[in-house]
Amino acid sequence: MAELINLFSYPFMIRALVTGTAISFCAALLGVILVLKRYSMIGHGLADVAFAAVSLAVALGLSASQHIFITLPVVIAASFVIMNLTRRGAKGDVAIGMVSTGALSAGVIITAVSKGFNVDVYNYMFGSILAADESDMYLSLAVVAIVLVIFVICYNRLFLITYDESFAEASGINVTFYQFLISFLTALTIVIGMKIMGTLLISSLIIFPAITARRLVHSFKSLVCLSAIVSVLCFFAGLCLSYFLNLPTGASVVAANIILCAVVSLLTVRKVR
Numbered sequence: 001m002a003e004l005i006n007l008f009s010y011p012f013m014i015r016a017l018v019t020g021t022a023i024s025f026c027a028a029l030l031g032v033i034l035v036l037k038r039y040s041m042i043g044h045g046l047a048d049v050a051f052a053a054v055s056l057a058v059a060l061g062l063s064a065s066q067h068i069f070i071t072l073p074v075v076i077a078a079s080f081v082i083m084n085l086t087r088r089g090a091k092g093d094v095a096i097g098m099v100s101t102g103a104l105s106a107g108v109i110i111t112a113v114s115k116g117f118n119v120d121v122y123n124y125m126f127g128s129i130l131a132a133d134e135s136d137m138y139l140s141l142a143v144v145a146i147v148l149v150i151f152v153i154c155y156n157r158l159f160l161i162t163y164d165e166s167f168a169e170a171s172g173i174n175v176t177f178y179q180f181l182i183s184f185l186t187a188l189t190i191v192i193g194m195k196i197m198g199t200l201l202i203s204s205l206i207i208f209p210a211i212t213a214r215r216l217v218h219s220f221k222s223l224v225c226l227s228a229i230v231s232v233l234c235f236f237a238g239l240c241l242s243y244f245l246n247l248p249t250g251a252s253v254v255a256a257n258i259i260l261c262a263v264v265s266l267l268t269v270r271k272v273r
Contacts, residue, residue, distance in 0.1 A: 015134065020235045021235060021236070023143075024231040024235040025144050026143055027231060028205070028206075028224075029227070031209060031210040032223050039096075041096050042079070042183070043186065045078075046082075047200065047202050049074060049075050050190055051199040054071055068191065078099050078187070079183035079184060079186060083179055087176065123198075126251070128195070128248075129196065129243065131196060132196055143188050160173060161179070186206070198251075205235075208231075208257035208258065209230040209234065212264050215261075215268045216268065231257075234253060239252070
């Protein structure tokens, strides 16, 4: 217990805890909708776009604090492109695959012709506890406040859009607006969270908590609440594991999510039998 208290006496750990908790919370709420709508891989696709944007920022000689001025608009634009492609008839996985593979190849080419895989690019790929600064912390708190307000105010509309788009449109709900809003918030979450989780693993925060919660509850409200709790607890466990065992943060958080998901799956299978 004393070691745990001492752990969070360091300013960089407080920043990582606050930023990661906020991002985990946002990713879990958005993840419920994305998983149920079968758009869960959009997190992975936007992470690939973020990698390309970071590679471009590094090639341009921007500092780590300035990377967001490149990554944020690029990732948001990519999320809108994916959503627009699906609105025009492309299947979700096809649209995500087209954008993500194109962006990933662009990122590799940019990295190869510039300075190669330096420390900045490596940290963005795999995540680092030290990566989050105060601006990331405050931005993550702003994003979580926005997401929470939207879920509280627009809960009924989000519920209808998730389960029955046709009925939502017939009820006068602007489905397109909410689809683009969800993609916009997902892009924000990816950009802020990739410093700690890494571009290769940030999508796990969208997928695993929703899957784990879905094993235990069935109502939309319970699913949203439990997914958020699972995501935050797994991030905390992964962060502690990362610090004490000197492991990459993103991988540790994913490991915590996988272990919990496996345990819940085994318990629910036995219960059914």
